[in-house]
Amino acid sequence: MKLLYSIYKEYKVLIRDRAGLAITFIMPTILVLIITLIQDTTFRSVNENAITLLLVDRDHDSLSVQMERALNTTRFFEITKKNLSNEEAREQVAAGKYIIGIIVPEHTSEQLRKRSGDKVATLMASISGDSTQAVTTDTSKLPLQLYFDPITKKTFQSIISNSLERILSQLEMQNMVTALNANMKESFPLANPKPLEMQPLVSIREEYASPHNSSIIPNSVQHNVPAWSMFAMFFICIPLAGNIIREREDGSAFRLLTMPGSYMYVILGKMLTYVIVSLLQFTLMMAMGIYILPMLGLPQLNVGDHVFSLFVVALASGLAATGFGLLVGTVSTSHDQASLFGAVFVIMLAAIGGVWVPTFVMPEVMRKLSGISPLNWGLEAFYGIFLRNAGLKAVLPQVLKLFGFFLACLAGAFYYQKYRRLK
Amino acid sequence: MSYIPLLVDIKNISKSYKDAPYPAVDHLSFSLSKGDIFGLLGPNGAGKTTLISMLCGLFKPSAGEIYINGFNMQSHPNQCKQVIGVVPQEIALYPKLTAWENLLFLGHMYGLSGDALRDKIKLNLQILGLEANMHQKIQSYSGGMKRRVNLIAGLLHDPQLLILDEPTVGVDIQSKQAIIDHLKKLNRERGMTILYTSHHLDEAEDFCTHIAIIDTGKLITQGATRELISQYNCKSIEEVYLKITGQKFRDK
Numbered sequence: 001m002k003l004l005y006s007i008y009k010e011y012k013v014l015i016r017d018r019a020g021l022a023i024t025f026i027m028p029t030i031l032v033l034i035i036t037l038i039q040d041t042t043f044r045s046v047n048e049n050a051i052t053l054l055l056v057d058r059d060h061d062s063l064s065v066q067m068e069r070a071l072n073t074t075r076f077f078e079i080t081k082k083n084l085s086n087e088e089a090r091e092q093v094a095a096g097k098y099i100i101g102i103i104v105p106e107h108t109s110e111q112l113r114k115r116s117g118d119k120v121a122t123l124m125a126s127i128s129g130d131s132t133q134a135v136t137t138d139t140s141k142l143p144l145q146l147y148f149d150p151i152t153k154k155t156f157q158s159i160i161s162n163s164l165e166r167i168l169s170q171l172e173m174q175n176m177v178t179a180l181n182a183n184m185k186e187s188f189p190l191a192n193p194k195p196l197e198m199q200p201l202v203s204i205r206e207e208y209a210s211p212h213n214s215s216i217i218p219n220s221v222q223h224n225v226p227a228w229s230m231f232a233m234f235f236i237c238i239p240l241a242g243n244i245i246r247e248r249e250d251g252s253a254f255r256l257l258t259m260p261g262s263y264m265y266v267i268l269g270k271m272l273t274y275v276i277v278s279l280l281q282f283t284l285m286m287a288m289g290i291y292i293l294p295m296l297g298l299p300q301l302n303v304g305d306h307v308f309s310l311f312v313v314a315l316a317s318g319l320a321a322t323g324f325g326l327l328v329g330t331v332s333t334s335h336d337q338a339s340l341f342g343a344v345f346v347i348m349l350a351a352i353g354g355v356w357v358p359t360f361v362m363p364e365v366m367r368k369l370s371g372i373s374p375l376n377w378g379l380e381a382f383y384g385i386f387l388r389n390a391g392l393k394a395v396l397p398q399v400l401k402l403f404g405f406f407l408a409c410l411a412g413a414f415y416y417q418k419y420r421r422l423k
Numbered sequence: 424m425s426y427i428p429l430l431v432d433i434k435n436i437s438k439s440y441k442d443a444p445y446p447a448v449d450h451l452s453f454s455l456s457k458g459d460i461f462g463l464l465g466p467n468g469a470g471k472t473t474l475i476s477m478l479c480g481l482f483k484p485s486a487g488e489i490y491i492n493g494f495n496m497q498s499h500p501n502q503c504k505q506v507i508g509v510v511p512q513e514i515a516l517y518p519k520l521t522a523w524e525n526l527l528f529l530g531h532m533y534g535l536s537g538d539a540l541r542d543k544i545k546l547n548l549q550i551l552g553l554e555a556n557m558h559q560k561i562q563s564y565s566g567g568m569k570r571r572v573n574l575i576a577g578l579l580h581d582p583q584l585l586i587l588d589e590p591t592v593g594v595d596i597q598s599k600q601a602i603i604d605h606l607k608k609l610n611r612e613r614g615m616t617i618l619y620t621s622h623h624l625d626e627a628e629d630f631c632t633h634i635a636i637i638d639t640g641k642l643i644t645q646g647a648t649r650e651l652i653s654q655y656n657c658k659s660i661e662e663v664y665l666k667i668t669g670q671k672f673r674d675k
Contacts, residue, residue, distance in 0.1 A: 005531035009517070009524070016519040016560075251513030255529070255576065258479040258509040260501040262532040 002262060006269025013243070014273065020239050024277060025284060028232030032285055033293070036224040040298055043220035050078035054098040054147075056089050057081055061109030063171055067102075070167045086145060093147040100160060101147035108142055115142075116175035124183050144168070174198055219299045225289035226382035227355040230375045232285065233278040233317050234346045237325030240274050241338035244329030271322050278318035304385045309392040313385065316402035317378040323409030324374075330413040349373045377401045429490075430506075430584055430616045431455035431478070436487030437640075438473050446485070447473040449640035455633075457583070460610055460617045462631035462648075464624065464660075466668055470640040471620045475586055478618070480504055492583065508582030512589045514569045515576070518562035522553060522572045525561060526579065533580040540579070547575040551601055567598025574602055578609070585609070587619045591626065603630055628652075628660040636667055643667050 014020060053071065057064040071077045077100075084092070086103055093101040146164070148157050181195040247253040256263045289301025303310060325342070332338035350356060352366070353373030362370065370376045381398035384390035392399075432454045439446040448470045455461045465471050476482045478489060480500045489496040491503040516525045523544065530540040548554045551571040561569060570590065577585060585606070591599040603626065609615045621627050627634065628648060635645035644651065644667060648660065655663045 001536055002531055002534070005528055009520070009528040012524060013517055013519055249513075251511035251515035252517070254476075254479075254481065254511050254513075255509050255515045256532060257481050258504055258507055259532050260504040260534075262534075266532065 002265040003269055003272075006265050007273050010243075010269055010273035014277065017239075024232075024236065024239060025281060028228060028235070028281060029284060029288060031232070032224055032228040032288060033296075035228060036220050036293060036298055037296065039224060040220040043223065051076055051100065052098045053077040053079050054084075054089055054092060054101040055079050055081045056084050056086075056101070056103040058083075058106040059104040059108045061107075063109035063112055063168075064104045066171055067104070067164070067167055070170075074163075089145075090147050093149055096149055096151070099149045099152060101145075102164070103145035103147075105143055105145075108144070111142055112172060113175050113179075116172060117179040120176055120179040120183050123180075124187060128187070221289050221293050221299045221301050222383075222386055223358050225285055225293075225301050226386065227350075227358075227375075227379055229282050229285040229314075230317060230353070230378045230382075231346070231350050231355050232281050233321040233378075234324065234349065234375060235343075236274055236278055236281070236321050237328050237346060238339055238342045240270065240322060240325030241329035241332060241342055242335050243270065244326065245332060245335050245338055249335075267326070271319075271326065274322045274325065275315070275318040278321055279314055282314045282318070302386060304389045306385050306389070306391050309390070309395055310382075310385050312392060312399055313378060313381040313395055313402075316381075316399045316406070317374075319406040320374050320378070320402040320409075323406035323413075327409040327413045327416075330416050346375075349375050352376070354379055374402060374405045377405075428457055429454050430457045430459075430492055431618070432490040433474075433478070434488045434490070436474075436477060436484040436489060438470075438477060438482060439485045446640050448477070448484070450487070451637065451640070451642050452487075453635055453642060453645055455584070455616055455618060457616055458610065458614045460606075460619065460630060460632045462627040462634040463618060463620045463637065464627060464634060464664060465637040468639075469637045471637065472588070473640075474637070475588055475618075475620065479507060479509055479586065506583045508577040508580065508585045510574050510577040510585065510587045510590050512592060514561075514573050516561045516569065516572060519560055521558050521560055522548065522564070523557045525572065526575060529576045530579045535580060543579060544575070547578060550605060551575060565595075567594040570594045570598055571602060574605070581613070582615070584616045584618065587617060589621050590619070591621065591623060599626075606630070624661040624664055625659070634660060636664060638668050 014024075055064070055068060057068075068079060068081075071079060080098065082089075089101045089103055092098055144164070146161065148160075177196050177198050185192075185195075244253075247256070253263070256266050286301065286303060290303070294300040328338050328342045328345075332341060350373075352370050353359075353376030354362065354370050355375055359367050359370045359376065377398040381395040381402075384395045384398075388394070433452055435450050435452050436448060437446050437450050438448040451470075451474065463471055463474070473482065477484050478491075478496075480496050480503060483497070489503075492506045494502040496503045516522075517528075520528070526544045526548075527540070530536075530544065535543070544557075545554065548557050551574070553568060553571055553575075556564070556568065561572065564572070570593075574587075574590060577587075587606075590606075591602055594602070606617060607630070610617055619627070619631060631648055633646065634648050634651055636643045644655075644663075646654065651663055652658070652660060655666055657663045657666060
């Protein structure tokens with residue numbers, strides 16, 4: 001009964017504090033919305049934006065057609081075909097209009113076919129011993145010009161060059177096989193040789209190493225919704241600490257401490273109320289990711305299949321945040337001190353923990369350092385559930401860390417309070 | 424002569440704060456019999472708040488012992504706290520809750536519930552003239568009204584010992600009179616023991632049966648109010664007080 005009334009009292013106090021409600025629910029929601037919208041372009045450029053490619057096709061033959069088809073198949077490129085000079089193409093790439101420029105000179109396909117045919121003819125001549133059939137092959141390389149935007153990295157350039165080389169090798173091989181088949185038919189008309197077919201002998205299977213081969217690519221929503229939910233949950237330490245300090249300043253804590261055993265219920269009531277509030281915050285943020293953000297053209301939040309694990313992580317995060325608020329409220333001597341200390345500390349933990357900038361783009365040192373932040377533990381657990389479709393067992397280490405942090409904060413608050421009373 | 428049992432027995436208690444040059448309470452001893460109205464007077468920094476905090480079990484004494492209703496505060500804090508009702512100097516209420524909601528919450532924290540609690544709240548609000556405003560938020564109350572609700576909050580569990588820290592500070596004369604009259608009635612009718620601190624010395628003289636004056640943590644004098652006045656050959660407690668504590672300012 002004492003606990004129920006303590007929760008009821010906290011609920012009444014909270015519900016009548018409009019400014020507090022705004023800080024608790026509206027501000028984090030707006031924050032998620034703004035940050036997700038701002039970061040969406042950045043995340044898209046990392047994840048799913050097509051690479052702009054300028055194709056100057058002077059060949060208009062099989063090479064350029066097949067190359068374009070191969071590039072389109074990858075879905076990585078947004079191809080624009082233009083009739084430009086080399087210098088004009090270079091300028092447009094240099095200006096950042098395109099990331100890559102490819103110039104296929106005229107007669108390249110024809111040259112490729114001719115050289116492939118010559119190679120096959122020379123080969124057949126060497127087999128038959130008829131040196132008159134041998135053809136002098138032009139061994140100079142066919143010039144295919146590539147331009148890269150100066151902002152692109154060397155690794156990116158290598159990947160593109162290698163991919164193009166692979167496409168060209170395939171085409172070259174295809175031409176040679178065609179020439180060889182024609183030559184074989186001509187050389188051995190009675191044998192009627194079966195044409196050589198070019199089929200890949202090795203196939204590469206690509207899978208995501210998640211239990212259900214789930215292939216969710218992290219996007220701005222997938223990062224920002226859980227990240228800012230963690231931030232909002234931890235920001236609850238400010239109203240909670242303020243609540244504790246107010247009770248201490250107005251003598252309520254004094255009165256409650258003089259009641260036999262009641263202060264424990266008051267603290268427990270506060271904690272449970274604020275844990276419920278943090279779970280409501282979390283639910284609101286999730287709902288926003290699922291229903292509101294897609295209306296604004298952002299990707300929909302995919303929460304995975306493990307709703308119970310999600311609840312456990314949210315609960316552990318709420319407990320950790322509430323424990324932290326309790327500690328801040330106990331240690332701080334004034335409301336201003338609690339607000340400043342709480343805000344600065346949460347912002348620092350958020351920055352370290354990868355809320356503002358995801359850890360995967362952080363330098364190695366900061367990535368290692370992020371492991372000390374409780375916000376990072378929660379965030380990693382949410383990533384696990386959202387992106388790797390992880391169950392409770394997989395996120396248990398993070399949940400235990402959060403719970404341990406909660407217990408450490410409680411112990412800290414208890415011993416500090418005891419120390420202050422004995423001082 | 425009939426035997427009146429002791430309700431509070433303070434034996435040689437001291438309290439020293441870390442980094443403080445002098446002890447806040449220095450080897451202080453006195454006792455309260457059941458039914459006493461005991462005025463604890465002293466200038467600012469005399470050690471009254473520290474003494475009350477130790478009496479309520481909030482601070483542990485550096486030395487000495489406190490017995491309430493026969494129980495040692497150190498070893499049996501809950502039994503001692505069960506007997507005590509506290510009315511702090513601050514308005515220890517939740518401004519955004521109504522008087523009714525505040526008292527209902529505090530009543531539950533004292534372990535009360537149901538109709539018994541509701542009836543008690545209603546009766547106290549009625550006696551102190553607050554029944555009509557009981558569903559208004561405390562933040563809309565006047566200073567006097569807040570003080571009266573603050574007093575009711577300390578009385579809900581019918582304590583044997585009521586500790587009042589300046590209960591009439593900053594209130595209008597009508598509220599002050601209502602509070603004092605109600606406390607006198609509780610003492611007369613229920614035999615409630617009252618420990619009271621105040622800087623209103625005329626109020627203390629009128630209200631208290633016994634008075635103790637403390638300064639710099641030490642007990643300077645104590646006794647029945649009338650006896651103290653005649654003992655120091657003064658006309659009032661205020662004169663006794665000034666005679667003992669001097670005219671110097673006590674700002675820290």
